[in-house]
Amino acid sequence: MYAIRSSSALRLFHFFCFVIILFSFTTTVQLIRSYGDEILSANSTSCDNTSLYHISITNETHRTWFLIMAEVHHPPAVILVHTKGDSELSVNCSGFHTSNALEYRNTVNITNVIQSYGWILHRIMRYNDTDNTGIIPEAASTSTKTFLGSNLDWKLTKLDDSNKEPVTIEFQAQHSLDSHEKINGAIKLIFQVYQNPMKPIKTLYYEIENSFTLLAELILDQVDVVNEVQRFAPVLLIFSNHSLEDNQDYLEQNAVQVNAEEGPLGRNIQSTFIELGTRKSKTDSHQEWISPNAYLHFPAAFWTNREENKAQAVKLGPRRIFNHKVIKTRTYHLSLPFAFYGSRFEQIHAEANVMHVAAREQIINLGSPKSSYYIETNYSSWKFLLGLGLPNIIVTEPPSGTGTTSSIVGAFLGGIGIICGIITGVYIVRRALIRYHRIPASNEIDEVAENNNNNNNNNIGDLNTNGRYIEQCQYEKLVQPLPDH
Numbered sequence: 366m367y368a369i370r371s372s373s374a375l376r377l378f379h380f381f382c383f384v385i386i387l388f389s390f391t392t393t394v395q396l397i398r399s400y401g402d403e404i405l406s407a408n409s410t411s412c413d414n415t416s417l418y419h420i421s422i423t424n425e426t427h428r429t430w431f432l433i434m435a436e437v438h439h440p441p442a443v444i445l446v447h448t449k450g451d452s453e454l455s456v457n458c459s460g461f462h463t464s465n466a467l468e469y470r471n472t473v474n475i476t477n478v479i480q481s482y483g484w485i486l487h488r489i490m491r492y493n494d495t496d497n498t499g500i501i502p503e504a505a506s507t508s509t510k511t512f513l514g515s516n517l518d519w520k521l522t523k524l525d526d527s528n529k530e531p532v533t534i535e536f537q538a539q540h541s542l543d544s545h546e547k548i549n550g551a552i553k554l555i556f557q558v559y560q561n562p563m564k565p566i567k568t569l570y571y572e573i574e575n576s577f578t579l580l581a582e583l584i585l586d587q588v589d590v591v592n593e594v595q596r597f598a599p600v601l602l603i604f605s606n607h608s609l610e611d612n613q614d615y616l617e618q619n620a621v622q623v624n625a626e627e628g629p630l631g632r633n634i635q636s637t638f639i640e641l642g643t644r645k646s647k648t649d650s651h652q653e654w655i656s657p658n659a660y661l662h663f664p665a666a667f668w669t670n671r672e673e674n675k676a677q678a679v680k681l682g683p684r685r686i687f688n689h690k691v692i693k694t695r696t697y698h699l700s701l702p703f704a705f706y707g708s709r710f711e712q713i714h715a716e717a718n719v720m721h722v723a724a725r726e727q728i729i730n731l732g733s734p735k736s737s738y739y740i741e742t743n744y745s746s747w748k749f750l751l752g753l754g755l756p757n758i759i760v761t762e763p764p765s766g767t768g769t770t771s772s773i774v775g776a777f778l779g780g781i782g783i784i785c786g787i788i789t790g791v792y793i794v795r796r797a798l799i800r801y802h803r804i805p806a807s808n809e810i811d812e813v814a815e816n817n818n819n820n821n822n823n824n825i826g827d828l829n830t831n832g833r834y835i836e837q838c839q840y841e842k843l844v845q846p847l848p849d850h
Contacts, residue, residue, distance in 0.1 A: 403576050405560040407526035407534075412458035415439070416521070417473065417701070418534050419454060420558050422576045428452045429753060430475060431579050432483075433556055434701040435536040438464060440514030441554050442701035443579060444483035445751055447657055452477040466698040471707035478606075482641045482659040484751065485602040485700050486514040486554065486583070487692070487726070494596045499732030501598045501682060506728055507691055515696050516542040517552060531557040531580075550587025550743070556580070567673045568626040569664040569748060570636050577753035585745045593740050598682065599747065601727045602692075604702060604710070605641040607655055609723035611686055616643035616652065620758040622662070629676035630733075634665040637681050638756055644723070659753050667731055667747040669739075677736050679747065682728030687712040692726065 404423045409416050420431040428448045435441035453476050460468040489512040492505040501509075523535035534556045539548055557580045563573045573580060585597055603615070619635040628634060642658030645651065666676040689712075697703065702710045702722065710722045731747055732738075739745060 403560060405532060405558065405576055407524075407532045407558075409524070410454070410456045412456060412462040415462040417456055417461070418524070420532055420534075420579075421454075422558075422560075423451070426450075427479075429577055430454065431556075431558060432473065432701060432705065433534055435486075435514075435519040435554060437518050437542070438515055438699050439519075440517075440697065440700050441486040441519065441536065442483065443556070443581070443751060444481055444701060444705055445579070445659060445753060446475050446481045447479045447753055448475060448477045449479055450477050461704060464699065466703065469699055470703050471705075473701070473704040475705075480642065480655060480657055480659070481606045481705075482751070483604055483702065484661070485604075485697060485702065486599065487602045487696065488513050488600045489552070489583075489585070490598045490600060490728075491590065491595055492598065493592065493594050494732065494738070495594055497594070497735050497738075499596070499678065499734050499736065500680065500730045501596075501728060503683075506598070506682060507688065510691075512541060512546055512548070512552070513543070513696055515699065516546070517548075518542065519554075522553075523555075530561065530563075531559040533557050547589045549589040550585070552588060553582075553584040553586065555582040555584070557582075564624070564626060567668070568628050569666050569668075569676070570625045570628040570634055571622055571662055571664045571748070571750060572624045572626075573750075574752065574757060579751045580748060581751070582746060582748045584747075585739070587743045588739075590740055594738055596732045596739055597745065598731060599729045601729070602697065602724050603639065603641065603661060603684075603727050604722050604724040605659070606706075607642070607644070607723055608721050609644055609725070612647050613644045614647055614684065615723075615725065616640040616645050616654075617681070617684075618758070618760055620760040623757045623759055628664075628666050629668075629674075630666050630678060636665045637663045637679075638758060639663075639727075640755070657753055658755050659751070660756050662750040662752065662756055663729065664748060664750075667745060669737070669746075670742045670744055673746070675742070677731065677733040680730040682730050684725050684727045686725060688726075 405420070406423075407418070407420045409418045411417075415436060416434070418433040420433070422429045426449065428451060430444075430446040430448070430452075432444040432446065432454075433442070455474050457472040457474075459472075460470075461472040463469055488510060490501060490505065490509045491511045492501050492509055494501075517538035518540045519536045519538050521535070522537045523533060525533040536554045538552045539550075541548055558576060559573045559578070559580075560576045562575055565571065565573070583599060588597070605615075609615075616639070618638045618640070620638060621633050621635055625636075639661040640654070640658055641660060642656070643652060643654040645653075663679055663681060665679055667679050669675045669677055692712075694711075697710075700710075706722050709720065710724070712721070712724055729747070731745060
């Protein structure tokens with residue numbers, strides 16, 4: 366019976382739509398809750414005079430670690446480790462506190478590791494910018510050493526692991542083991558992890574998106590310079606657990622973070638993002654990526670005074686494979702990555718680097734062209750972020766296969782809404798057409814009824830002379846009542 370079947374189908378269709386939308390909403394709530402039900406904790410493990418600081422974020426299914434270390438002979442380093450389940454951290458103290466690189470390797474272990482990424486503060490170069498370009502010359506970038514991260518006498522000055530945000534770890538160096546390099550002032554390195562998304566009080570084109578993001582701040586306060594045209598350029602060794610061939614590199618993008626507010630250099634200034642989990646060929650457009658991805662975000666500006674009302678530009682310099690004439694293995698053999706990865710962190714370049722940890726040297730230029738030099742304020746504060754996943758950014762042509770959880774959920778819900786809307790529209794139009802074509806004109810009703818009676822009602826659904834299909838259950842929908850039979 367047509368009317369009864371149609372009504373049931375409509376109710377069934379609406380029920381399925383309701384179930385789908387309810388499931389989608391439930392999934393969204395669960396995804397949002399996965400960012401809200403995290404437990405943020407901080408601790409340290411000490412072996413004699415050598416300490417490892419670790420911050421962990423735990424939810425129902427995964428645990429993410431930030432391993433942090435900075436001491437004499439141990440350059441400042443961070444390793445982001447994403448694990449499944451309730452992973453555990455262990456440190457072999459018998460080798461961790463030694464100055465013997467062979468014994469130091471593989472002394473830090475975490476169970477159930479999925480992926481890991483990180484960076485080392487390898488050196489801070491001081492160079493002459495006679496042309497006032499804010500960019501270190503190529504010759505200086507390959508020969509200048511200045512302050513090596515492993516030569517600075519890093520001391521812990523603050524460890525705030527209280528319940529209030531953020532968790533903060535601060536180191537400071539006032540002396541260098543190299544007698545030729547005088548600091549006179551202080552070099553500070555501050556690490557912060559927030560449990561909830563937040564916008565920085567002083568905006569520099571970035572936003573803390575969630576607790577999977579670590580904010581690092583490098584402060585050069587009253588550091589000695591030789592002449593008035595000198596600038597500083599930090600150098601990081603950035604790395605990821607997967608390997609890179611010599612003809613491959615990390616994916617780099619210049620973009621604006623979606624929720625970043627206006628910064629000191631104007632609106633919508635693009636920052637640089639490096640996807641540590643995405644590798645691309647230098648000769649073609651081929652790309653590969655692993656999950657979960659991670660990124661380094663270098664905001665487009667840095668502060669040049671303590672009051673944080675003067676700023677200059679940040680530009681990335683060259684990123685290249687290790688040049689062992691410049692980067693001596695002794696400068697990173699006692700770094701945290703060697704304690705975690707062991708011999709896999711050896712940077713051997715014989716075309717194939719399978720199973721070796723991918724590492725690249727990244728130079729960062731601090732300074733706007735034709736602007737004041739460091740000596741004017743004797744201060745600079747540079748911030749950058751290491752985060753798990755992908756940043757929420759605006760790019761002209763986003764690479765395929767990327768996106769954030771929010772964009773995926775939004776697209777999914779939007780798709781469900783569009784599908785339900787299309788199906789509902791088609792259903793309504795089809796119902797209207799069926800009613801128009803199936804219901805005979807009123808002046809034909811008597812003839813149709815008489816024909817049906819003559820056939821003893823054996824053909825309930827039959828074709829009339831006009832080719833229209835007649836069903837008994839349509840009687841209630843007719844404008845004029847049928848005559849009594």
